[in-house]
Amino acid sequence: MTRQTQGAAAAQAGMVQRILHRPITATLIAIALGFGVAAALLAAAGYDPGASFAALFEGVFSKPKYVSNTIIKAAPIILTGISVAFAFKTGLFNIGAEGQYIAGAVCAVLVGAKLDLPMPLQIPLVVIAGVAGGALIGAITGALKARFGIHEVITSIMLNWTMLYLNNFVVQSAAYHRPTSTSSIPVNASSFTTILPAWKTSDAGLETLRQVPWLYDFLVKTDVNIAFLVAVLVAVGAWFVLFRSKLGYELRAVGFSRDAAEFAGMPVGRNTLIAMAIAGAIPGLAGALMVTGVEPHSISTLAGFENYGFNGFSVALIAGSSPIGCIFAGLLFGGMIYGGQSVQMAVGAPTDIINIMIGTIVFFVALARVVPLVADLLERRAQKRGARHA
Amino acid sequence: MEPDASLAVQMRGIVKEFGTFRALDHVDLAVKRGSIHAVLGENGAGKSTLMNVLYGLYRAEAGEILLNGERVEITCPTDAIAHGIGMVHQHFMLVDNFTVTENIVLGDEVCGAAGVLDMKRAREAVARIIETYGLEVDPDAKIEEISVGQQQRVEILKALYRGADILILDEPTAVLTPQEIERLVRIMRELASAGKTVIITHKLKEIKASSDACTIIRRGVQVGTVDVSRASEEELAELMVGHHVNLVVEKAPAAPGETVLSIRDLVVEDERGVEAVRGLSLSVRAGEIVGLAGIDGNGQCELVEAITCLSRAKAGTIAVHGEEIQNTSVRNVHAHKVATIHEDRQRRRLVLLFTVAENAILERYRDPAFGRRGILDRAAMSSFAEGLIEAYDIRPADNADKPARALSGGNQQKVIIAREVSGEPDVLIAVQPTRGLDVGAIEYVHRALVAERDRGTAILLISTRARRGHERIRHHRRHLQRQDHRHVQAGRGRREPPWPPHGGR
Numbered sequence: 001m002t003r004q005t006q007g008a009a010a011a012q013a014g015m016v017q018r019i020l021h022r023p024i025t026a027t028l029i030a031i032a033l034g035f036g037v038a039a040a041l042l043a044a045a046g047y048d049p050g051a052s053f054a055a056l057f058e059g060v061f062s063k064p065k066y067v068s069n070t071i072i073k074a075a076p077i078i079l080t081g082i083s084v085a086f087a088f089k090t091g092l093f094n095i096g097a098e099g100q101y102i103a104g105a106v107c108a109v110l111v112g113a114k115l116d117l118p119m120p121l122q123i124p125l126v127v128i129a130g131v132a133g134g135a136l137i138g139a140i141t142g143a144l145k146a147r148f149g150i151h152e153v154i155t156s157i158m159l160n161w162t163m164l165y166l167n168n169f170v171v172q173s174a175a176y177h178r179p180t181s182t183s184s185i186p187v188n189a190s191s192f193t194t195i196l197p198a199w200k201t202s203d204a205g206l207e208t209l210r211q212v213p214w215l216y217d218f219l220v221k222t223d224v225n226i227a228f229l230v231a232v233l234v235a236v237g238a239w240f241v242l243f244r245s246k247l248g249y250e251l252r253a254v255g256f257s258r259d260a261a262e263f264a265g266m267p268v269g270r271n272t273l274i275a276m277a278i279a280g281a282i283p284g285l286a287g288a289l290m291v292t293g294v295e296p297h298s299i300s301t302l303a304g305f306e307n308y309g310f311n312g313f314s315v316a317l318i319a320g321s322s323p324i325g326c327i328f329a330g331l332l333f334g335g336m337i338y339g340g341q342s343v344q345m346a347v348g349a350p351t352d353i354i355n356i357m358i359g360t361i362v363f364f365v366a367l368a369r370v371v372p373l374v375a376d377l378l379e380r381r382a383q384k385r386g387a388r389h390a
Numbered sequence: 391m392e393p394d395a396s397l398a399v400q401m402r403g404i405v406k407e408f409g410t411f412r413a414l415d416h417v418d419l420a421v422k423r424g425s426i427h428a429v430l431g432e433n434g435a436g437k438s439t440l441m442n443v444l445y446g447l448y449r450a451e452a453g454e455i456l457l458n459g460e461r462v463e464i465t466c467p468t469d470a471i472a473h474g475i476g477m478v479h480q481h482f483m484l485v486d487n488f489t490v491t492e493n494i495v496l497g498d499e500v501c502g503a504a505g506v507l508d509m510k511r512a513r514e515a516v517a518r519i520i521e522t523y524g525l526e527v528d529p530d531a532k533i534e535e536i537s538v539g540q541q542q543r544v545e546i547l548k549a550l551y552r553g554a555d556i557l558i559l560d561e562p563t564a565v566l567t568p569q570e571i572e573r574l575v576r577i578m579r580e581l582a583s584a585g586k587t588v589i590i591t592h593k594l595k596e597i598k599a600s601s602d603a604c605t606i607i608r609r610g611v612q613v614g615t616v617d618v619s620r621a622s623e624e625e626l627a628e629l630m631v632g633h634h635v636n637l638v639v640e641k642a643p644a645a646p647g648e649t650v651l652s653i654r655d656l657v658v659e660d661e662r663g664v665e666a667v668r669g670l671s672l673s674v675r676a677g678e679i680v681g682l683a684g685i686d687g688n689g690q691c692e693l694v695e696a697i698t699c700l701s702r703a704k705a706g707t708i709a710v711h712g713e714e715i716q717n718t719s720v721r722n723v724h725a726h727k728v729a730t731i732h733e734d735r736q737r738r739r740l741v742l743l744f745t746v747a748e749n750a751i752l753e754r755y756r757d758p759a760f761g762r763r764g765i766l767d768r769a770a771m772s773s774f775a776e777g778l779i780e781a782y783d784i785r786p787a788d789n790a791d792k793p794a795r796a797l798s799g800g801n802q803q804k805v806i807i808a809r810e811v812s813g814e815p816d817v818l819i820a821v822q823p824t825r826g827l828d829v830g831a832i833e834y835v836h837r838a839l840v841a842e843r844d845r846g847t848a849i850l851l852i853s854t855r856a857r858r859g860h861e862r863i864r865h866h867r868r869h870l871q872r873q874d875h876r877h878v879q880a881g882r883g884r885r886e887p888p889w890p891p892h893g894g895r
Contacts, residue, residue: 246764249748249755257741262700263732264752265720 034361059342074334080312091255096156098309104287107133112187134284142276225293476549539570800831
């Protein structure tokens, strides 16, 4: 090898290593591996992996309606993901996003079903009720940790169940039960956060929208609502609070080093409470937006968890606890959940294959620390080769 | 340097690069068989890197290694072990709830038929090595039950059990008490006289007592190898740092002003509710350094926590400029311009995952200078941090955006000193400010303290582990303390714990 080609090879190797050291690379590789494992399983079970993946992508992208539904599905898990990521950045483990989500949904119904004000007042009130409900549950967890040192994982798991039964209690209560159903009464139409809910189903609206087929598809055939836009704003907001505000500076200091924060005069207990309250408010917001934005605009009796909170964990993990990253991870997740249904319809493969894919991706993301190690290994190999040539 | 069979280790022209940073630049090392050879250098000079190359943890870009005059290829620790090289790292690698014997044989177990562990034979083998070198550890004790000094001996045993003839000890004295250091020196002498070769990395202290020869590395470049018996500590320090080092701090006589910090009849209880500080009274005037000495665990910790309002004073007063501050809040203490340099810098004074710029404002982030309406002014933070980095020579110079964890201990301490001193405090509490630092950094800290004194700060210097004539107290008495320091015994009247703590010899 001449000196020049060797230099070029070294530069190329350097670039590969730089790319391998970037966190996003590890995530992308993990996603690819997730698809790979799913392909192997599909093939082993006798389904055509190519056709299955084609069905998955068609199930997400082939119609504006599907894209719309994917975004609707993604919004709440983006929010619960941001909640988990936010808590994690402040040194807390918010496994309670599930319960906080339910609290938000219940509170939105409690207020929205009984109150019927003009829309500009009603929507903020109902949404704020949900946010407050989630924040309260988060704050209880934070207060117990700050005051008595009880670990947040224990209290939030218990609160998850508490919220599940509170939800069922509200659904069954005389004031909120809808006769001959397993649901509560819906929130009043004035609290709907669906985009243009009245206009799009009016004659004038339908007439106008028919002119633009994709928009008709996108708007009329789904419950498209403001939740995704709100989620994007919350992601940016969470990033700003964490990294650009003095509050976030304090919260992160307490999260990273309680002792140093204490010595620097920061109120450690209060910050734990604030961090958990914020982390709780975000799933609460998600719960409220799902009630106000998606049919049937009510809550129903739960036999088990709907996994909004737990899926948020996977989203935050795939996003590497970056609030902005949660938008993309949430979309990926939402796409797989929604598009996965078409896999079953198209090739007959069970939807479990989607769960396996998600599981594999999360597994490999968790293993992502391996990728920089592989980069180092390549570097050492290159050195060895270089030494042999020298 | 020609191949020489009388030399146990020869390293020639070793070059090691990390990215663009050259950690070792053509370093040579020659170690005689059966000798104790020290590798001396400041933090970050490259001594551990050189040892890691020898042990196969790093691969050098250039250079060769000869053992007993023969060229060897060491690419991983397994190679090193096969060539009879053992290494004891600064941070021990032991399983806490395993016994000494179990730890020693771990990875190299004695097995009977069908791969069944034969712990009886293993224990015998271990006991034999303990006997031979006088290492004195109970082979059946669990790691969590024995002292740090004994844990280090277990690490040495692990290397010897694997047949090491060349033993690398990386900063072996950093974690030990003075008694344990004496023990270690004796063990090393024992090993050397049995024909083993010992290489230790060092930060100057105890080198005269322990080593035969010494190779000095400064910023990755080998400066020279000297016969320890012919060089003075000052000469070694000078070679190491690259300029003349003052082991004695030069300073003008103190010109103390009025009393700034005054403590009266202070009583503080420790966590168990035992009175750790009993009726302590002292005062510190502006422009003087008052030393407070005592063995660790005699109330120094509780005193500092009380002054900084992290724990309650049960009785008595702490006043700054006549205003009582005890049992108020940490922020109130800061408002009275009391700054603290703490011995436990990584736990108490830095957020290791924060950048240097973020750490630089740890106590001042509320200041409008760093952003108004609750929003951080990143530009102001960076320029403030860069100012400190330049003024206090914190290295590397482009570290404002790097996490504090990436800095060496000395530079971490510089960040803290820079931050505390830049607030122009009236009172400075310095707890073991030089602990774990190398000579260059120690000199720096001493100078900074004296400069603060001359500016008119009242300084309370607290040291621990200072009984029995250990160098620390002599050190302060000699260098910082002359006519302007008064000694006060902390935790007066408290029964002192048995010493040495682990039964000793």
